[in-house]
Amino acid sequence: MSNKPSIKRSMADLESAYAKKKGELEQAAPPQRRYIVQDATTEKLCELFRGNPNGLLQFRDELAGFFSLLEKPGREGDRELYLETWDGDRPYVQDRVGRGSVHIEAMTLSLVGGIQPGKLKRYVSEAQDGAMGDDGMIQRLQVTVWPDDIGEWVEAQNPPNKEARERAYQIFKWLDGLSKLLPADTKDARGVGVVYFDDAAQGVYDDWRRQLENRLRGKELADTPSLEAHLSKYRSLMPSLALVFHLIDLAARKAPIVGNVGLVSAQKAAAWCEFLEQHARKIYADEVAPGIDAAHKLAEKIGAGMVRDGDTVRDITRKEWAGLTKPSIVRAGLDVLEASGWVQIQLTRSENVVRPGETGGRAKQVVRLHPDFGGVQ
Known part of the structure; x- marks a missing residue:
């Protein structure tokens, strides 16, 4: 008769005992003093938390890559852990097969890094549309600054202080x-x-x-x-x-x-x-000022001759320019430009100009440029 079942049970018992002993040794090991982490799994991060009750600083030079990593299938638990570190005083227990349990009195993590404005706008827009980022992650990055144009480069004359x-x-x-x-x-x-x-x-x-x-x-x-x-x-x-x-x-x-x-x-x-x-x-x-960013982008396209008198909102949207891929965003930007006198928006059906609210089919939204930008006087 085969004794495979008993061998499997013995192996399982050994693996369980090994995991328990390993966890005990890790708990007894002297803490590894750290201040900064850059690329750590959540399992390793929890080990570091245990040995650094004052907290850690996670530095990511490019936060866009960090955010995209947390959005990958199977990483939902990682994202939740990072969200929980925001309070700085919550106890946490992580249980892993083969690694045992890690008990943390309070997880405290600071996140420092940079991100390109375009990528941040895209991330915020996706979160507002109900994507994975709609969980308060951005709102937790409270000490965030968006500098103005840095201007002309000037060589520093003073030595380091x-x-x-x-x-x-x-x-x-x-x-x-x-x-x-x-x-x-x-x-x-x-x-x-x-x-x-x-x-x-x-x-x-x-x-x-x-x-x-x-x-x-x-x-x-x-x-x-x-x-x-x-x-x-x-x-x-x-x-x-x-x-x-x-x-x-x-x-x-x-x-x-x-x-x-x-x-x-x-x-x-x-x-x-x-x-x-x-x-x-x-x-x-x-969200605060709908259409402002789109208006700037459209103004650049108009100045470059890429938006012509008589183009429709649909024509512009189909060009799939960055930040101008949704009709609602394009229209919001055009509304800003219309208020500034750059364009006029006409609703047309065939050759007839119609007023908003009229029936008889879907009207096209046609852009009429100011004569200074190529429009017809």
Whole structure:
């Protein structure tokens, strides 16, 4: 008689015992101190979290590649993990066959990188259309800036400021050892430091929060749901920035860790939120000011003679120019140009000009250019 079933059971028992022992050894291993990660699987990332309770910084030079990686079939779990790291204080357990279980008290991850404006616009547009990106990932990238045109290049004449560099390094070094500097009476049951606003700073926060909540509940943002979702996360961004400014100030002065977050730090944080909102409006420009980006693109095409007098919205859409592939977007851009006097939009049926709302078949939307751009006077 064959004893294959018993051999299989024995192998399964051995593999289970091996995985358990391996997990115990990994848990007992000294932590691997890290600050920055660049290309790590979520399994390895969880191992690094366990050994670095202060958190990690993930640096990706090109965020578009990172986002596309998270959208691949089978990587949905990876995406969820990154979303959960945003709070910075959630416990997490990862169980893997052959690797055992990894227990993390709190996952904390910062994400730093760059992305080309066109790719970011495309990603935001797809998220707004209900693609995988419609899960709050973009809204979590709150300290995002969209610079204006950098202008003409000018060669730097000043040498590197070594004193400023050393000062910044010392601040980072001080912050890295912060957990050891915290007095015991400032820590919660988990050993995490707790700091409050002082009375003046609390007043600034209360006024700022009241204004934000009224905006989120009012009509101002009703037509811009993506921007509204982005600004709703400022509820935690403002106090987080205030704490960062407070700690940097202590580190720069090498001051003892006493007192609470003060007025100046709270005011700086509120000002930064106002600054970052202007950049967020650039990210969601197609929602905030529909047609502006399309109008710029169409103006370039008109100036280059690529849009002719008498072209229809359908003609333009069929050319499949970047950012002008949807009739609704093309029409929104033309509406902006029409308001600026560049074009006029005529609705035509055969040879007859018709008014909006008339029946008798579907009317064409015909572009009539201003004479300065090749239109007929």
